[in-house]
Amino acid sequence: MPKKFANENPKVTAARERKAAAKKDEQERKQKAAEDAYWADDDKLVNRKLQRKDEEERNQEEAPRQKEENRRLAEAEMNRLASKAADSQAQKVTRATIEQRKEAELRLQMEEEKRQKLAAEKIEVVDHLEENVNLLEDGAESARTVSEAIQILGGTTEEVDKHPEKRMRAAYLVSVISNFFLRAFLNLI
Template sequence: MPKKFATENPKVVAARDRKATAKKDEVDRKQKAADDAYWKDDDKLANRKLQRKDDDEKKRLEAIKRKEENRKLAEEEMSSLGAKKVQASPAPKITRAAIDKRKEDEERIMKELDEQRKLDAQKIEVVTEIQENLNKIDIESDSARNVEEALKILGDPKATEDDKHPEKRMRAAYLAFEEKRLPELKIKHPTYRLSQLKQVLKKEWQKSPENPLNARILALSK
């Protein structure tokens, strides 16, 4: 025969039902709170998106407005420039006589430039020849004949008449140049012997503006 179950206590059943109902209510309450929070956050995000979209649309419309204003300003400026060009007086016509005159001026200028180039070339040849001849003269010599020869080469015979002792003046200028440059050359060329330094010094003297003979060369080259 089947086994009989004892009847449950009604109070126990009622207490269990109340507990189950309370638990279900708590679960429903938490779920509702979570749903409310979710939809609340979603609304905030949606509102931010809408606000950003509105801002972007405003910026786009402002950019279009600025572009249109700039276009109108450019059209007005171009129209104003066009009106000024129309109002400006027409360029004068160039006559045949003016063309011939300009051609003559150009030919005259080219001829003058060609003559000047020839004169400059002649001066260069003269100065080069003079420099070569001067290089053969012993600058350190006390001989007046050497200095007089140099002045003759330079085409300045009056210099020897005005100066009774040109060799002394030349010698003094060279010694002053040597006193100034020799210590510098010793520093620049520490391994050179005195004779080598003297050779370098003499080459510099031949081109130095402190050399009285070079003043005459510069005068001839002008």
């Protein structure tokens, strides 16, 4: 029998060492978290005081920028209002000026209508009309099928055999009769 515990398996020992190291790391992490929690400053009053101090510093940094932006917006609004005030003090419009404007608009409209009429009446003269080669001449023949086209072009077309089976039967009878007489003649010889 082999000796008990003579040599340990190296893979088993390596696995045990890894597990022990992982366990030790986990315990150290938990211990550190517990210490940090113990020493953490959880005084609410102190936290609020620090938070207010941070907000005041932030406001002091943003105050000059906000003042500059407000000043710029105020100047832009004043310029806009000043231009409106100048526009609102325009000259007084009389009936005579209104009638003159209407007459000028009417004249422009009449001139535009005249231009459109002249453009519509303009007729272009075509110098040369080309003959349409697609149209059929009076003496031309037309064909709708291939056989008709061949016939028109001068080719010869044979009549289509309407009953080829009758022709085959007649040819068969002729061959049978000729073979009968040929055999009869050969038998006599």
